[in-house]
């Protein structure tokens with residue numbers, strides 16, 4: 001059964017109108033009413049237009065007959081696809097680059113949901129998920145009924161679904177936005193990944209505000225080079241956002257500045273629109289003074305550790321104000337955010353050793369997470385880390401080096417090996433860890449559960465044990481199979497077994 005959320009009410013758009021909207025020739029003959037759109041043949045609902053997209057592995061047109069059998073009434077495809085799909089006998093809109101128009105088409109079919117929704121979009125190499133939760137908290141404080149679409153979960157008012165990816169394909173995204181609107185959502189915050197921008201997944205979305213956390217290196221398995229990665233992210237700032245908010249502390253973002261760009265600086269640069277100083281307190285109770293336009297000064301705070309979360313909080317406030325929230329409400333709403341799943345999350349194991357789970361799986365994130373965790377430790381900082389298989393391989397040694405520089409004891413283990421050889425991945429992470437020349441002790445432990453057990457066995461009162469890389473993930477993909485695995489549960493269980501549980505739970 002197709003699982004992606006859709007609006008309950010589907011009015012439908014005649015195919016001829018869609019052709020006119022895309023300024024392409026309407027197919028002669030039948031003019032079916034299109035009531036939904038999908039790019040996946042297995043997800044076709046009767047009345048759908050099936051977008052038969054050219055892919056890295058297959059051409060969607062190979063599945064046009066399946067789509068027709070499931071009730072599709074029309075196609076969108078490219079010239080190669082039109083030939084391949086001819087036998088399916090469906091009227092087709094043919095364009096050179098279907099992904100480039102798919103968002104506008106889906107938006108039209110689903111009633112242009114972003115014309116009446118406040119939509120806040122966050123991009124950047126690290127901090128999208130964290131910032132999205134802070135923004136959502138501020139939108140709630142302002143009285144909005146909220147939605148959130150991102151890496152961890154998808155919430156459309158009272159409808160909660162698992163997130164398959166950080167940013168859904170345009171077809172699914174516009175259906176979700178329409179479903180959110182139908183359920184009374186007035187403001188929605190979403191993460192916008194570089195894959196999404198490169199592949200047109202946010203086409204047709206009007207953003208009230210777009211924000212950019214920072215630019216680092218990632219996903220070079222997908223993007224041709226760093227320039228290509230930057231160009232993908234830059235697309236969010238090509239005019240599709242009413243307000244643009246950029247991190248002034250990251251010089252890489254300067255080429256995107258325009259006359260009306262809003263900027264923020266956690267480093268306290270007074271030339272930014274929003275800046276912070278007087279950062280005080282540590283751990284899960286950071287306070288700072290927020291400075292804004294026209295001499296505005298407000299006491300502010302964020303209940304998350306690390307200087308990077310002060311930056312995320314500033315971005316959240318700046319975006320909220322851009323979305324029409326008054327600054328005091330925005331500040332209070334951001335401060336009220338109680339935590340982000342799998343991001344510097346304390347595990348449920350009271351005792352002399354703090355256990356923390358974090359999603360850092362790129363170099364800059366590891367540096368930021370370990371700096372934050374250092375402040376939580378009155379003893380040593382013990383870090384368990386691996387790297388994903390079938391993903392950007394170049395980042396592995398850098399991840400190892402960052403762990404060796406930031407922690408006292410590093411256990412290099414497995415993340416999601418996927419179809420790659422775990423021993424090879426560990427060797428690449430270890431090579432970077434050793435090459436860093438840091439004083440940290442470095443161990444290799446095959447198997448994540450074994451590594452967590454070993455980290456806890458080696459811990460002493462006052463230490464922090466941090467598991468990096470998997471955060472909120474509920475499974476571990478080994479040899480192409482996903483096994484249930486939750487770092488938070490594993491670490492809490494190991495800590496309780498070693499140190500007991502004052503609350504009496506076992």
Ligand SMILES: CC(=O)N[C@H]1[C@@H](OP(=O)(O)OP(=O)(O)OC[C@H]2O[C@@H](n3ccc(=O)[nH]c3=O)[C@H](O)[C@@H]2O)O[C@H](CO)[C@@H](O)[C@@H]1O[C@H](C)C(=O)N[C@@H](C)C(=O)N[C@H](CCC(=O)O)C(=O)O
Pocket residue numbers: 039040041042052053054055056057058059060061063164165166167168169193194195196222
């Ligand atoms: C690299 C990438 O993003 N690839 C996306 C791309 O896949 P592809 O080009 O390989 O597609 P393909 O398998 O050749 O198939 C071609 C077309 O035929 C269709 N098809 C195929 C088979 C079939 O039986 N029926 C059918 O309809 C497919 O839906 C597709 O439209 O188009 C597919 C749908 O059109 C996406 O599902 C797929 O995402 C894959 C699964 C993926 O893993 N993406 C990840 C890397 C991703 O997007 N990550 C980002 C960033 C996360 C982060 O920041 O860390 C995210 O936003 O989640």
Ligand SMILES: Nc1ncnc2c1ncn2[C@@H]1O[C@H](COP(=O)(O)OP(=O)(O)OP(=O)(O)O)[C@@H](O)[C@H]1O
Pocket residue numbers: 124125126127128129130131151166191213214308309311312342343344358359360361364365366368369471
């Ligand atoms: N502003 C930031 N700068 C650097 N590191 C950060 C920042 N915010 C969060 N991090 C670190 O990066 C990790 C991932 O953070 P988060 O999930 O918020 O980012 P993301 O951009 O959504 O990541 P992903 O693309 O992996 O989903 C966190 O667990 C934390 O260690």
Ligand SMILES: N[C@H](CCC[C@H](N)C(=O)O)C(=O)O
Pocket residue numbers: 361387388389391415416469470473
């Ligand atoms: N969305 C990211 C998540 C990576 C998380 C990490 N645990 C890994 O498996 O590398 C990706 O698919 O690249």
Ligand SMILES: [Mg+2]
Pocket residue numbers: 128129150151152166191
């Ligand atoms: Mg994310």
